[in-house]
Amino acid sequence: MKIALHVGMTEQEVQFSRQLGLRYVVSNLPANPKGYLELDDLLRARDFFARAGLSFDVIENLPVPHYQKVMFGLPGREEQMDNVCTTIRNMGITGISVLQYQWMLLGGLRTEYSPTGRGGARVSRFDWEVAKHSPLAALDWRRSPEALIHAPDRPLSSEQVWENITYFLQRAVPVAEEAGVKIAAHPDDAPIPSFMGVARILSSPEGLQRLIDTYPSPCNGLGFCQGTVATMAGVDMVEQIHRFGRQGKIFFAHFRNPQGSVPRFDEVFPDEGDTDMVAAVCAYREVGFDGVIRVDHVPGMVEDSPHADRAFAFQVGYFKGLVDALEMMDAAAAPAKGGN
Amino acid sequence: MRLALTIDPLQDGDLLFAQQLGVQQIMADIARWDAPSLAAACNRVEQASLHLAGIENLPVQAYACAIKGEQGRDDEIAQVRELLRHMGQAGISLLGYRWALPGPAPLPADGQARGGASGTLYPKGAPPSSAESEGGPERQWQNLAYFLHAVLPAAEEAGVRLAYQPSLAALAAPGLLRHGEDLERLFQLAPSSFHGLDMDHGLLALAGEDPGTIIRRWGGQGRILAAQVRSLRATDGSYGEGFLDEDREGLFRALHAYREAGFTGPLRPAPSPRMVGDTPWGHKGYAFSIGYLRAMLQAMD
Numbered sequence: 246m247k248i249a250l251h252v253g254m255t256e257q258e259v260q261f262s263r264q265l266g267l268r269y270v271v272s273n274l275p276a277n278p279k280g281y282l283e284l285d286d287l288l289r290a291r292d293f294f295a296r297a298g299l300s301f302d303v304i305e306n307l308p309v310p311h312y313q314k315v316m317f318g319l320p321g322r323e324e325q326m327d328n329v330c331t332t333i334r335n336m337g338i339t340g341i342s343v344l345q346y347q348w349m350l351l352g353g354l355r356t357e358y359s360p361t362g363r364g365g366a367r368v369s370r371f372d373w374e375v376a377k378h379s380p381l382a383a384l385d386w387r388r389s390p391e392a393l394i395h396a397p398d399r400p401l402s403s404e405q406v407w408e409n410i411t412y413f414l415q416r417a418v419p420v421a422e423e424a425g426v427k428i429a430a431h432p433d434d435a436p437i438p439s440f441m442g443v444a445r446i447l448s449s450p451e452g453l454q455r456l457i458d459t460y461p462s463p464c465n466g467l468g469f470c471q472g473t474v475a476t477m478a479g480v481d482m483v484e485q486i487h488r489f490g491r492q493g494k495i496f497f498a499h500f501r502n503p504q505g506s507v508p509r510f511d512e513v514f515p516d517e518g519d520t521d522m523v524a525a526v527c528a529y530r531e532v533g534f535d536g537v538i539r540v541d542h543v544p545g546m547v548e549d550s551p552h553a554d555r556a557f558a559f560q561v562g563y564f565k566g567l568v569d570a571l572e573m574m575d576a577a578a579a580p581a582k583g584g585n
Numbered sequence: 586m587r588l589a590l591t592i593d594p595l596q597d598g599d600l601l602f603a604q605q606l607g608v609q610q611i612m613a614d615i616a617r618w619d620a621p622s623l624a625a626a627c628n629r630v631e632q633a634s635l636h637l638a639g640i641e642n643l644p645v646q647a648y649a650c651a652i653k654g655e656q657g658r659d660d661e662i663a664q665v666r667e668l669l670r671h672m673g674q675a676g677i678s679l680l681g682y683r684w685a686l687p688g689p690a691p692l693p694a695d696g697q698a699r700g701g702a703s704g705t706l707y708p709k710g711a712p713p714s715s716a717e718s719e720g721g722p723e724r725q726w727q728n729l730a731y732f733l734h735a736v737l738p739a740a741e742e743a744g745v746r747l748a749y750q751p752s753l754a755a756l757a758a759p760g761l762l763r764h765g766e767d768l769e770r771l772f773q774l775a776p777s778s779f780h781g782l783d784m785d786h787g788l789l790a791l792a793g794e795d796p797g798t799i800i801r802r803w804g805g806q807g808r809i810l811a812a813q814v815r816s817l818r819a820t821d822g823s824y825g826e827g828f829l830d831e832d833r834e835g836l837f838r839a840l841h842a843y844r845e846a847g848f849t850g851p852l853r854p855a856p857s858p859r860m861v862g863d864t865p866w867g868h869k870g871y872a873f874s875i876g877y878l879r880a881m882l883q884a885m886d
Contacts, residue, residue: 260861263700265873266830364604364633516607516879523884546872547601550862555872558860559606562829562873566880569833574884 246529246568247537248500250557251305254290259297261554265561270299271497271539276308280328287339303497303537304336305468306431307346316350317401318409326416333417337424343497343536344421345468347431348410350401350443354383354435358545362513366556367545371435371476373508380441400442407446407455414460421464429468429496430456436477437507449477450485457494466494472501472541475520476510483524490532498534500564501541512542514556515563526567540564586812586843588878589851590871591641595626600633602868606875610638610851612681612811618668623675638851639679639811640672642750645687652686654728662732666739673743679810679850680740681750681783684729692823702870704826704858709819726770733775740779748783748810765794768803781810786839787817787832787855791824796835797842804846812843814878815855828857828870829877840881854878 249269252258262270272290274282282304294301312329315322336344356375362368376383421428436448446452453467467489475482489495502518503510515522529538543556589610590603603611611630615623630637648665650657672680691705698704733747740747749771772780782803786796803809816832818825829836843852857870 257861260700261869264698264702264828264858264860266699266828362605363607364601366605514605514607516876516883522880523886544605546605547598548868554860554862554869555602558869559872559876562876562878563880564876565830566877567884569830569877570837570881570884573834573837 246526246564247302247535248561248564248568249303249537249539250561251539252294252299254293258552259294259299262299263297265558266565267561268298268300269303269537270294270301271303271305271537272301273305273308276310280311280325281331282308282335284335284338287335287341291339291341301341303343303345303429303539304341305345305497305539307332307344312346312413315413316348316409318405318412322412326413329413329417330420333420333426333428334424336426342425343427343429343468345429345431345497347433347468348406348447349431349433349445350406351440352384354437354440356383360545362511362544363517365547366514369512369542369544371507371510373435373437376435376440383440401444403439403444403446406444407459410446410456411459414456414465418460418462418465422462427464427466427496429466431468432470432473432477434470434473434476435507435510436473450474450480450488453485453489457489457492463493466496468497468499469495470499470501470541471520471525472499472503472512475501475518476503476506478507480506482520483528486525486528486534487532490529490534495529495532495534495536497536498529498538499541500538500560512544514544515560522563522567523571526564526571530571538564586848586850586852586882587636587638588875588882589638589811589853590875591853593641595629597629597633599866599868600630600635602872604633604635606872607879608635608875610636612639612641612679612851612853613637614641614644618664618671620671620674623671623677627675627677637677639677639681639748641681643668643680643682645683645685648682648732649686651732652684652725652728654724654731658728658732659735662735665736669736669739669743669745672745678744679746679748681748681811683750683752684725685752694825697825698827698858699831700861702828702858702860705856706823706825708823726774729771730774733780737775737777737780741777746779746781746810748781750783750813751785751788764792765789765799768799772808778807781808783811783813784809785813785815786835786842787815790835791817791819797838800839800842800848801846804843804848809843809846809848809850811850812839812848812852813855814839814852814874826855826858829854829874837881840878840885844885852878 247269249271252270291301312325314325355369356372357370360367433445433448474485502515502520504513504518540560543553543560546555549555587609590608591612592599593614615626627637648661651661694706695703789796816827816829854874856867860869863869
């Protein structure tokens with residue numbers, strides 16, 4: 246399993262990954278005023294990681310300012326799509342094989358970040374009731390509402406949003422096929438059907454399937470955020486690994502184990518969430534998933550570093566422990582090799 | 586088995602850290618041996634919803650004469666008996682001990698572990714410890730017998746178990762208790778049910794033993810009171826400590842054996858190599874180790 250952390254281009258972060266025994270990284274490049282990711286920047290990033298023995302295979306994410314007009318179906322979207330295509334071509338030249346993007350028009354949604362977790366760890370929470378009563382507060386904490394080019398009080402129906410993403414796929418996927426790049430859609434987190442009148446179309450397994458079927462191509466698929474899928478109401482996440490994995494549509498995945506689901510969930514430590522993580526790792530193995538899987542959101546631990554190194558070290562250790570144990574149980578079960 | 590961490594000295598931030606990692610038990614070194622200090626340590630740990638499983642290590646200075654069979658050992662033994670009584674009063678039920686003087690000093694090891702982390706390296710074939718120069722292994726066995734016969738009755742009375750701890754120092758300078766058959770002798774010498782092992786499968790493997798067999802054998806008899814896990818490798822001139830997953834096969838087999846043997850005591854990771862930007866105690870390294878162990882145990886369930 247190709248386990249990775251999201252890593253910035255600093256010596257310290259790269260070293261941390263290496264010490265944890267990782268060989269892959271996921272990273273992003275900042276939004277560029279030119280509107281696309283430049284070849285030189287991509288090459289520089291790839292080589293920086295390669296020098297540390299790390300393979301840079303996934304960009305997470307396509308910077309939102311590069312395609313925001315496409316998301317909202319606004320004038321200027323053609324030019325933005327030209328630029329997105331340039332990004333994809335440049336990635337192809339660089340050999341970075343997966344581009345994750347998301348279609349959360351108002352961003353990710355959380356309502357709380359409080360010391361309610363195990364041992365008083367800070368845990369991020371989504372509570373739909375709270376979000377309904379204080380919608381602006383539930384918007385992605387990394388983006389202020391003023392930065393949105395689309396006022397959240399103007400509704401956008403699900404069919405309008407589908408129209409916009411269909412245009413995106415029609416333009417991007419053929420270029421991706423040519424460039425040998427897979428484009429991977431991240432589901433809407435929190436997975437509720439709409440927020441402030443704006444539809445969230447990738448908030449259910451049916452939505453994810455429709456995205457795949459909208460433009461059938463080996464380059465059109467999912468950034469399978471396990472935590473988001475697990476918090477979709479009434480959805481068995483492990484079943485979805487089988488469903489989308491068997492179709493070969495999991496291009497990239499996120500490893501996380503929340504407690505609860507819509508209308509309310511908490512992002513707790515990976516060993517105490519609702520998902521049977523042993524079954525999840527078994528499922529990835531069974532469907533032959535060979536992409537990168539990134540260790541995702543972690544609780545805030547006591548005296549942790551700004552990058553939450555302690556919590557990520559725990560989560561990487563946990564993930565590796567599952568993978569290693571299952572591999573060795575298989576080896577022990579193989580008759581030729583014997584048990585102890 | 587219960588996941589545990591060794592914390593020394595006890596600090597509230599570290600207890601909270603342990604709790605957040607989902608650890609259940611703490612092993613600690615406690616500098617003051619009077620009953621109120623031990624009770625205070627116990628309370629502090631319990632306030633963090635954790636259990637103080639035991640005192641990690643009897644400091645070697647406290648029984649150096651006993652190890653060497655020198656005059657003064659009776660005074661040391663009286664102190665240890667006193668400690669055991671106080672531990673019993675405070676409700677701390679496990680005390681680790683070794684039977685080797687401090688071994689050779691670790692080598693400077695900057696950046697030799699994975700990803701440039703700094704793991705501890707111990708020199709191989711170091712000069713024999715002074716305990717050995719005091720008459721060789723038979724004399725050491727006699728000294729150990731003298732100590733245990735004097736101390737174990739107090740342990741029994743106090744309800745505290747004594748756990749023999751193999752040490753890397755003993756491995757680097759071969760002496761007592763590095764081989765499987767030595768454990769037979771240890772328990773023939775002192776068969777009390779208040780006497781057992783603080784097991785370290787990595788050391789046994791380096792000594793050429795099969796840890797699984799030894800764990801099943803003694804664990805099945807309830808002699809394994811605590812366990813420490815680590816990843817050790819022998820290089821040309823030294824023994825080095827690595828990250829737990831670097832010896833995943835050895836660890837997996839050991840955990841499997843502990844489960845089969847019905848081991849229920851504290852299981853704690855040894856320190857990892859020092860990671861980038863980590864604290865001297867090694868919070869990031871311990872977080873990694875505890876996550877790794879938790880997952881392996883869950884996968885085996």
